[in-house]
Amino acid sequence: MKEQVARTQQKVVRRRQSQRVKTALPLLPMRGIVVFPYMVLPLPIGRDVSIRAVERALAADRRLLLVAQQRSSVEEPLPEDLYDVGTIATVLRWVTLPNGHLEILVQGQSKVRIHHYTQRRPYLQADFQQVNDIRKRSSGPSEEVEALIRQTREKLERLFALGYLMPPDILILAENVQAPGRLADAILSNLELEVDEAQPLLEQRDPLRRLSAVGDLLEKAFDRMVMQHHVRSKAQENMTKTQREYFLREQLRTIQQELGEVDGHTEVLLEFKSRIDEADMPPEVEQEGRKQLGRLERMSPESSEANLIHTYLEWLLELPWRVATEDALDxxxxxxxxxxxxxxxxxxxxxxxxxxxxxxxxxxxxxxxxxxxxxxxxxxxxxxxxxxxxxxxxxxxxxxxxxxxxxxxxxxxxxxxxxxxxxxxxxxxxxxxxxxxxxxxxxxxxxxxxxxxxxxxxxxxxxxxxxxxxxxxxxxxxxxxxxxxxxxxxxxxxxxxxxxxxxLELIHLEGYNDDEKLQIALRHLLPKQVDMHGVARERLRLSETTLRQITTGYTREAGVRQLERSLAAICRKVARQVAEGQTEKVFHIHRGNLSRYLGVQKYVSLPEQERDEVGVALGLAWSEYGGEVMHVEATAMPGKGQLVLTGQLGEVMQESARAALSYMRTHAEALVIDTETFNRHDLHIHVPAGAIPKDGPSAGVTMASALLSALTARPLLHTVAMTGEITLRGQVLAVGGVKEKVLAAERVGLTRVILPQGNQKDLEDIPAKTRRRMDFIFANTVADVFAAAFAD
Structure with a gap:
């Protein structure tokens, strides 16, 4: 007897030891789902900790612990955020997605209870103990068990007949499974349950109680399906009722018109009809308007298309089809x-x-x-x-x-x-x-x-x-x-x-000279800014001399926007002082205190800040912002006769530079240049402000003058600007934008401009005051340019 008891105790110990897993498994937290044994389902894996857990399982025996989270909103769950009972699952298939996430297919194996968490980072890992159903000793299935299984099968068949989304194989499985726990888990795997409903069933060890609970869930699902069918049939009846109400509504509308009573929709239709009658639209437009109004009458006012037609009719009626003003051509x-x-x-x-x-x-x-x-x-x-x-x-x-x-x-x-x-x-x-x-x-x-x-x-x-x-x-x-x-x-x-x-007929507005800017400031800009800033005109004294200082020292543009900004800056500062309490003061703005309002003067005339230099020529260019004066620098350095071009030059300017060099080499003797100089030196032409792209056909004479100065060490006059295209024969061709270029030269203080002979006719477009101030030299050939551009 004692030996039999000892053997029984040893069997119990061995069974308990077999239930305790010696090797811990990686744990995968589940959000919004509870996995049951025998359940097969795909799982998207996107969290870093989950990806690492799956990778660890794939590297070992492909087994995972699947445990539901108590709250789905937790992004990085800790052990206290998880339930104690979960399911061991085997990874059947897996796919790595392009974004690094995983898609795995798992099958539940058995229920386990978490015994101890052995790891939290970089993924959760836990030691566990298997949970088995409570088995009652019996020679076979009792009548109670058979009745419960039969009732469950009948409820499942009724639910399936109503169209519940469930694989057909579940009916075959239910017919062949006799174990209540196995049947309960199979059905639970195919029901849509919340976590708080499914988790207690997973933890339930009594198979009969679990199967009984499954029967209750099937009954509830059946009631929901019956209700959905009822609602769907009711909606179908409502659609038929809506159609019937539409015809009744039409009859009612006719009766209301006879009685002189109208509803809101009818009032809108009558208003549209009245407006179309009075709109005096062209016949084709009126026909389309009445057609759309007819469609609107036949529609339900609550439909989305009715709103679209309503908006369309509003557009048709609000357009001025025949409304016009009479021209006052004086x-x-x-x-x-x-x-x-x-x-x-x-x-x-x-x-x-x-x-x-x-x-x-x-x-x-x-x-x-x-x-x-x-x-x-x-x-x-x-x-x-x-x-x-x-x-x-x-x-x-x-x-x-x-x-x-x-x-x-x-x-x-x-x-x-x-x-x-x-x-x-x-x-x-x-x-x-x-x-x-x-x-x-x-x-x-x-x-x-x-x-x-x-x-x-x-x-x-x-x-x-x-x-x-x-x-x-x-x-x-x-x-x-x-x-x-x-x-x-x-x-x-x-x-x-x-x-x-x-x-289009193009009319060019070339820009303003300093005298025109002065008059624009006096007549338009200053009164406008004084009024905008709430400053009384008599409180601000700004002489013509000060205004001219602003136009020459703080702005250098073809238009007057920057000039207007400068005047606005002065008015802002005056307005602030008035607002601070200096209400009786008259503000005199003059050359001595102008920097207090506008800061340090930005521009100084070129003749004042530069001197005659070797290899530096002043060219005139035109852009979308008006005329500009640009420096063209050239230098000769020991080398092998290469031409280097820098400064973001476009293809046209690069061709001008090559043409100027070819002219130099062809006429080297006449220009007193040693021909070996071209073979022993590299020539570098640079246009400063290299971050700004530059291109155009009017820089040929400027590049030729800079090259000749660099090759002969003769300085160029820093008071002379030039423009014109050069040919290989040394001819100077006419260019465009002469007025803009001359005004740009005047703005920077230059007094002599070299222009192509073909542009002499363009002097008529230049203001008379500018023509009197400046000395114009017209060149037929490059030699004429050199004669006027060099200091000696």
Whole structure:
């Protein structure tokens, strides 16, 4: 008897030892799911600790501990955030995703209870003890167990018949499994349960109680499915009821009209009908409006398409189809407005008056489309506003800078979500008339990408043969733009597409000299800034001498924007002192205290800060910001006859440098240059400000002069600037932008300019005061340039 007891105790010890796993396994926290034995499911792995745990399992026997989190919101769970009972699972398959995450397929094996956490970093690892179901000794399944299994199978079949999403194999498994615990786990693996519902069932060791709980869950799921079917059938009945109510509503609307009573939707329809009758729209537009109104009448007011049609009709009715202002074509008044708004620009004003004069004689003549081209701040946009004032028309402005989508011009089709008309139609509604002055601002900055070419769409807008029936994709009806006066502005004409530029008449605004800037400041900028900053005009004393100091010492631009900013800075400081209590003081701004308001003077005239140097020539260039004076430096150094070009020079300037060098080598004897110099020296031409790209066809004579100075060690006059292209034969060719370049030379204090002989005719465009101040030398050949540019 004692031996039998001892053997029994030894079996119990061996069984307990077998239940305790000696080697700990990596643990994978599960968010929102509890894994049961025999359960097969895919798992996405994205957390770093989880990825490391899976990698450790794959490197060993592919076994993991799957334990549910008590709270799914915890990103980095600790042992106290996890349940004590989980499931051992085997990794069947795994895939590494491109982002480094994993996708694994696992199968549950057996339930375990966490005994001890052996590791927390870099992943959780735990020692565990297997949890087995409580087994009751019996010769076979009792009638109670069989009845419970049979009831569970029946509930499962009923649920499956209602369409519950569950694999069909579960029915076959339920028919063949006789163990209640195995059947319960198989069904639980296919039910949608919350963690707080599933975890107690995982911890339940009594298989009969677990199977009984599963039966209750199947009953609840069945009730939910029955309710869903009921709701679905009710919704179908409601749809039929809605259709019936629609016809009844139509009958009610007819009765209400007979009685003189209308509901909200009917009132909207009647208002639209009345507005269409009074809108005086073109026949084609009116026909489309009545068609859409008919569609709206047949729709339910709550439908989304009804809202779209409502918005469309609003656009049709708010556009000024036949509303126009009458032109006040008084040329004397127009001249007064242009003179009041702008100082100088005589040639531009004359062209505008000619344009208005033709409009007066022949109002319906499709005239040219003016395009003002010039540097920023010269008054291009304000000229358009002045033209609108002179005509008595509404003025609208459309900035095209950065527009890349053709739909910005033509509109979006109504099939798109959030569709709306293009900006042409939008501005017509804003103007309220069909004949405004329409300014297309910054046409040289239109972009182009995969959404179409806005410049090509503008061709229809600007073409008088087509714009009487402009097609906007949103409206779907022709819009008459023939009465709109289009005016365009640009900084650089060359940046516009050639087909688009061909539609425009370019009028160049070259910029202002110092005298013009002084008058603009006195007449326009200073009164405007004084009024904007709330300073009384008599409280601020700013003499012409001080204003001239500002224009020459603090601004060096073609336009007047920086000049206006400088005056604004002075007004701000004066306004602050007045606000601080100096209400009786008169503020005198003069040369002595100007730096207190604007800081240290930024610019000094070139003749004052430079001297005659070898290898340094002053060239005149033109850019979108106006004329500029640039230094061209050249030097000769021991080498093998190579030409080095630096300073971000474009291809045209590089070709000018090579042409100048070829001329030097060809005429070396006449220029008193030893021919061996070219073989024993490298020549380096540099244009400072190397971070700024530079290009253009007018730097040839400047590079030739700098090269000759470097090769002969003869200094160039630092008071002389030059421009012109050079040929291999030494001819000096005419260039463009003469006025801008001369004004740039005047701004920096230069008094002598060398121009090509072919540009002598361009002196008429230069202000008379500037012509009197400066000495112009016209060169036919490079020799003429050298004769005027060198000190000796």
């Amino acid at each position: 040329l004397h008044r127009a001249r007064e407005i242009l003179d009041a708004d702008h100082y100088g620009l005589e040639r531009v004003k004359e062209r505008i008056l000619e344009f208005l004069g033709i409009r007066k004689l022949k109002p319906h003549m499709p005239g040219p489309i003016l395009c003002f081209v010039g540097a920023p701040g010269v008054g291009k946009t304000s000229l358009g506003s002045s033209i609108a004032r002179a005509l008595g028309r509404q003025f609208v402005r459309l900035s095209l800078g950065g527009v890349r989508d053709e739909a910005e011009i033509r509109g979006h089709r109504r099939t798109y979500v959030g569709a709306m008309p293009g900006r042409i139609v939008q501005n017509l509604r804003k103007a309220g008339v069909i004949n405004p002055v329409f300014l297309l601002d910054e046409v040289d900055k239109i972009g182009r990408d995969g959404h179409g070419d806005p410049a090509a769409a503008l061709l229809e807008v600007l073409d008088p043969e087509q714009n009487h029936a402009f097609s906007d994709h949103y409206l779907g009806v022709p819009v008459d733009l023939s009465q709109v006066m289009f005016i365009a502005t640009a900084n650089v004409a060359d940046a516009m597409p050639s087909a688009f530029r061909d539609r």
